Amino acid sequence: MQPGFIVCLLFFGLLAIFPLIIRESYILHVGILCMMYSCYTSSWNLVSGFAGIFGLGFQALAGVGGYVSALLVINRGISPWIGIFIGAFCSMIIGAFFSIPSLKMKEMPYIAISSMCLGEVVRLIVANTPEVTRGEMGLSGMQDFPNIGPLSFSGGNRTSYWYLILVFLILYVTIVNHIVKSPLGRAMNAIRDSQSAAASLGVNVTKTKITIYLISSFMMGVIGGFYAHYMQVLTPSSVLGPLTMTLIVAMVLVGGNATIAGPIIGAFALTITTEFLRIFGDYRLVAYGVIIVLSVIFLPQGIWGTLRLKILPYLNKKSEKSITT
Amino acid sequence: MKKAVVVLLTLCLILTLVGCDKGVVDDGKKTQSPDVGGDPSTPPEEVTFDGVIKVGAVGPLTGAAAESGIAARQGQELAVAEWNAKGGIKIGGKKYEIKLLYEDSEGKPEVAVAATEKLLGVDKVDVIFSETLISSCILAVMDLAPKYPDVVFSTIEGVSTGIPEKFAGDPEKYSNFFKACWSSDSYGKAVAEGAMYLMDQGMTAKEKTVAFVLEDTDYGRSNGNAAEKILAANGWTTVAYEVSPQGATDFYSQIFKLQGLNPSIVVSCFVPVASGIAYTKQVDEIGAEWTDIAIVYPTKPGYAEDTGKACAGLFWTPIEVDYNSPELLDFAARIKAMHNVPVTKCQVSGYDVTNMMFEAIERAGTWKATEGLSKAYEASEYNGLCGRFVFDENHCAIAGEGYLNLALGQIQEDALTSLIVWPEAMQQAKPFKQK
Numbered sequence: 001m002q003p004g005f006i007v008c009l010l011f012f013g014l015l016a017i018f019p020l021i022i023r024e025s026y027i028l029h030v031g032i033l034c035m036m037y038s039c040y041t042s043s044w045n046l047v048s049g050f051a052g053i054f055g056l057g058f059q060a061l062a063g064v065g066g067y068v069s070a071l072l073v074i075n076r077g078i079s080p081w082i083g084i085f086i087g088a089f090c091s092m093i094i095g096a097f098f099s100i101p102s103l104k105m106k107e108m109p110y111i112a113i114s115s116m117c118l119g120e121v122v123r124l125i126v127a128n129t130p131e132v133t134r135g136e137m138g139l140s141g142m143q144d145f146p147n148i149g150p151l152s153f154s155g156g157n158r159t160s161y162w163y164l165i166l167v168f169l170i171l172y173v174t175i176v177n178h179i180v181k182s183p184l185g186r187a188m189n190a191i192r193d194s195q196s197a198a199a200s201l202g203v204n205v206t207k208t209k210i211t212i213y214l215i216s217s218f219m220m221g222v223i224g225g226f227y228a229h230y231m232q233v234l235t236p237s238s239v240l241g242p243l244t245m246t247l248i249v250a251m252v253l254v255g256g257n258a259t260i261a262g263p264i265i266g267a268f269a270l271t272i273t274t275e276f277l278r279i280f281g282d283y284r285l286v287a288y289g290v291i292i293v294l295s296v297i298f299l300p301q302g303i304w305g306t307l308r309l310k311i312l313p314y315l316n317k318k319s320e321k322s323i324t325t
Numbered sequence: 326m327k328k329a330v331v332v333l334l335t336l337c338l339i340l341t342l343v344g345c346d347k348g349v350v351d352d353g354k355k356t357q358s359p360d361v362g363g364d365p366s367t368p369p370e371e372v373t374f375d376g377v378i379k380v381g382a383v384g385p386l387t388g389a390a391a392e393s394g395i396a397a398r399q400g401q402e403l404a405v406a407e408w409n410a411k412g413g414i415k416i417g418g419k420k421y422e423i424k425l426l427y428e429d430s431e432g433k434p435e436v437a438v439a440a441t442e443k444l445l446g447v448d449k450v451d452v453i454f455s456e457t458l459i460s461s462c463i464l465a466v467m468d469l470a471p472k473y474p475d476v477v478f479s480t481i482e483g484v485s486t487g488i489p490e491k492f493a494g495d496p497e498k499y500s501n502f503f504k505a506c507w508s509s510d511s512y513g514k515a516v517a518e519g520a521m522y523l524m525d526q527g528m529t530a531k532e533k534t535v536a537f538v539l540e541d542t543d544y545g546r547s548n549g550n551a552a553e554k555i556l557a558a559n560g561w562t563t564v565a566y567e568v569s570p571q572g573a574t575d576f577y578s579q580i581f582k583l584q585g586l587n588p589s590i591v592v593s594c595f596v597p598v599a600s601g602i603a604y605t606k607q608v609d610e611i612g613a614e615w616t617d618i619a620i621v622y623p624t625k626p627g628y629a630e631d632t633g634k635a636c637a638g639l640f641w642t643p644i645e646v647d648y649n650s651p652e653l654l655d656f657a658a659r660i661k662a663m664h665n666v667p668v669t670k671c672q673v674s675g676y677d678v679t680n681m682m683f684e685a686i687e688r689a690g691t692w693k694a695t696e697g698l699s700k701a702y703e704a705s706e707y708n709g710l711c712g713r714f715v716f717d718e719n720h721c722a723i724a725g726e727g728y729l730n731l732a733l734g735q736i737q738e739d740a741l742t743s744l745i746v747w748p749e750a751m752q753q754a755k756p757f758k759q760k
Contacts, residue, residue: 025472026442033435127541128568130550136543137550138461140487156468231434233464235543237389238433275439278428285387 004261008173015166019159028158032230034271035165036223041251041263042172043219049258050180051212052192054108057119058220059244061091065221066228066239067126067133070142073229080145084225091221092214094122099213104206106195116242123240133236140233161230168226169264172219177260179215188212192258254295256302265304372412375419378692380405380682381426381450383440383466384457384481388432389542389571392625393596393671397457397481398427399664400675406663408683416690423683430456434465441466445473451692452477452682457675460485460543463504467491470502477694477702478502481678482671484509485543486551489719496719501694503702503716505678507724509544511731513551515642515724516618519733519747520552520590521559523640528756529616530589536565536615538579538593538604545571545594548620552592564588571596574603580611591615598625602632609635616640616759618733626667629741637740638759644734644745645711646673652710677709726750 015035019028040062047053069087072078078086098118105111127135144153151160179185187208190198199205228234247270255266273291277284299306382401385394405425413420426448430437441455453476455469456462463483470478478501480488486508492499523529535556539545546568553563564586567579583591591613595601601622608617609632619641622628629636646653648668656676657668682702686692689701707714712729714722724731726748733747735756744754 024446026439026446029439029442033439130546134487135546136461136541137485137547138464138487138543140464140491155471227435231438231465232468233434233461235434235461237542238435238461274436275443278440278443282386284429 012166012170015169016163019162023159025158028162030271030275032158032161032165034268035162035169036227036230037248037251037267037271038169038264039165039172039223040220040248041255041267042169042176042260043216043223044248045252045257045259045263046176046179046219047213047216049252049263050185050192051188051209052108053103053209053213054112055115055213056112056242056245056249057115057117057122058216058248059242060119060122060240061095061217061220062224062227062244063126063234063236063240064094064122065091065224066234067139067224068221069225070139070228070234071132073143074139074141080143080225080229084222084229087225087228088218088221091224092218094118095214095217096210099210099217103209103213116245119240119242119245123236126240127236133234136235136237138233138235142229142232142234144232145229156230156232165226168223173260173264175215175219179212180260184208184211250292252302254292254299254302256304256306256308259302259304259308262302262304266302269303372420374413374422376421377424378414378421378452378686379424379426379448379450380679381428381441381444381448381453381455382457383428383430383437383444383453383455383462385432385459385462386427386429390432390459390596392598393482394430394432394458396666396669396671397675399660399666400672400677401425401427401454401481401679403659403663403672404676404679404683407659408680414683414686416687416692426450430459430462432459432462434462437462438465438469441469445469445476450476452479452686452698454479454481454678454682456483457481458483458671460488460547463488464491467499467502471498474501475693475695476501477682477692477698479678479682479702480504480506481674482506484512485547486510489717489721492719492721499720501699503720505681505714505716505722506674507722507729507731509547509551511724512548512620512643513553513555515731515733516548516552516592516620517555517559519640519642520556520561520592520618522733522747522749523616523618523756524589526756528640528758530587530614532589533559533561534564534586534588534590535561536563536567536583536586536588536591538567538569538576538583538591540571540573540595540597540600541568542571542596544596544621548594549592569600572600574599576604576607577611580604580607580613583615584611584613588615590618592618592620593622594620595622598622598628598631601625601628605632605635605639618642621670623736623743624670626669629736632740634740636736637738638757639736640733640746640756640759641736641743642731642733643670644732644743645670645730647745649742656710673710677707677711677714680709681705681707681714 044058047055065087068090069083072083073080102114126133133139153160187203190203191205191208195205251266251270252263256262277287280287301309384397385391405423408423413422426444428440430440437456444450455466460483463480464487483506488504489508537549539549565583593604617639619639623641660668660672685702685705689697691697703716705714715728717723722729732745732751734743735746736743745751746756
């Protein structure tokens with residue numbers, strides 16, 4: 001069994017037993033946010049880290065998933081279990097609408113700007129159709145997820161939502177791992193390193209980029225739907241605003257780009273840090289900014305990247321030395 | 326070397342920001358954070374407390390609404406300091422010191438929920454004001470109320486009609502949740518009825534046409550929608566409905582557009598004072614001829630000073646407080662002494678609602694919702710600086726005559742004072758035509 005797989009098992013095992021040990025609602029809520037952001041960052045990292053497509057505006061895809069799911073549940077009485085997947089499918093359609101014309105471009109700045117505009121366009125459409133979405137007045141009235149066996153979601157049961165998002169996170173890690181190790185993943189890596197070289201080796205660059213973008217859009221949409229039924233209130237500024245994307249980018253950079261563990265580590269690190277920094281009172285966000293700046297300066301490969309490239313080999317070397325002497 | 330320089334610069338920046346902290350003012354009075362048990366008013370030496378009542382509060386201390394969130398906090402801190410100075414809350418012959426613990430919601434629902442959970446689950450506060458201002462955060466936090474049935478939840482402001490609608494959907498579930506402010510339909514009524522009154526008085530052109538220039542927030546849109554609905558029901562036509570991001574300061578394109586449409590009345594709503602100042606100056610510069618009705622921004626400090634004569638004659642709402650009354654002047658002096666800032670409406674709201682809560686605790690003889698505080702708070706008839714606080718059947722404060730003041734005022738020719746022109750029962754001066 002590979003060490004990485006063992007670490008993964010331990011990590012998810014710990015997450016699985018955590019709510020059985022810690023019942024405090026606040027801590028469970030923070031943990032749910034950590035896992036939710038881990039799903040966001042893993043989805044985005046698939047496109048940005050592994051395929052090299054620095055697309056912004058991904059919060060729009062999550063937001064579309066959330067709004068579609070919420071509106072279907074409120075207006076049509078559809079079960080949230082179905083609503084989140086219809087919402088994710090709609091996110092994928094938006095992703096297709098953007099990616100098919102845009103990802104033919106090779107230069108990253110153009111993709112970044114055009115995807116950022118996508119995010120703004122979606123936000124403005126949602127904000128300016130209050131008769132459908134209630135705009136900035138807030139869409140609420142979504143249901144909790146219906147119960148599954150012993151798991152009851154009513155009343156915002158933190159433990160049940162914990163396990164639901166944990167299942168999503170495990171699925172997402174599995175999907176990302178599978179994609180990265182598949183021929184599609186190898187094509188993504190080739191594109192990231194050099195689109196021209198990849199094309200010369202027979203990789204269909206545009207098709208690969210669009211495929212991975214659509215997969216990522218669907219994944220973002222599912223978690224957007226989760227957010228909608230967990231928080232039960234949606235506003236364009238809180239869900240579709242650019243600050244959400246900034247947070248996702250920061251988490252991936254801090255955790256480690258183009259790795260499977262890095263985005264998850266970044267999501268956990270920054271979410272927990274934000275809450276921990278409440279002890280700084282009014283200077284909380286100042287401290288938060290300083291931490292991000294320092295981590296980008298001193299850990300340019302991110303936490304996981306630094307661990308993997310510098311600390312783990314150093315520890316391996318030391319243990320080999322102690323064995324031989 | 327480069328990294329060391331960057332680190333050094335970062336440290337210098339932090340030190341600069343810390344040095345800009347207004348916590349220590351020149352006259353030697355120190356404003357301590359209440360969450361470290363600070364109490365700027367020195368209690369009398371002889372007061373000893375028998376216990377502590379922990380009061381939590383969650384509001385937007387950072388983000389777009391920080392100006393209002395911090396103002397509400399300042400009002401609450403003053404109320405806490407004054408109660409502690411007079412011996413705290415008295416229950417059953419015992420004196421309880423009030424400890425205020427404040428957390429930042431950043432204006433985001435998930436952060437507001439986290440902050441509220443922390444105060445309730447970790448800090449174990451006895452009473453909570455959450456969330457203080459932002460409707461989307463309030464809607465998210467409302468679902469925590471049933472999980473903590475022993476704690477009374479109260480907002481300070483927050484106008485979304487979604488909140489009383491959610492309460493009405495299950496009053497028993499939200500029995501310990503209170504919205505200590507009116508809803509946007511009350512705002513809409515004040516704007517619409519005020520506009521119709523002004524037309525009757527010959528203050529506007531004769532055509533029943535209206536335009537809206539609003540900030541793209543729940544506050545802006547819900548107030549605008551409420552006013553539009555009532556005006557439409559009275560035969561008015563909306564010729565334009567312009568929305569700008571919160572904090573925008575360039576309204577030239579909207580103003581030129583409205584000039585072409587020439588509405589009789591333009592209703593504008595901005596929370597950041599910078600937007601209000603910019604809008605007023607730009608309207609004055611272009612020489613627009615419609616009658617302006619402003620929502621909320623003329624209440625902000627600096628508005629009159631920065632707009633100068635451009636704001637003379639402006640009609641605005643809400644005049645909830647009479648800024649010239651002896652009570653308000655005294656309150657303004659106390660806020661200035663404590664925080665070294667001019668008085669604003671959010672401070673008054675924070676002060677009044679907090680006092681109302683403490684008064685209800687004393688009346689109930691308990692801070693537990695299930696042991697009587699919910700009922701006592703629900704039955705409040707508190708006379709504050711904003712007016713008389715009474716909750717309706719949806720746990721929402723009532724606005725109107727005899728309740729919370731929601732009047733239309735006009736900035737006088739001196740461009741500094743405002744007098745109430747509507748409703749007539751509260752009229753302090755007759756309206757005059759804007760330039």
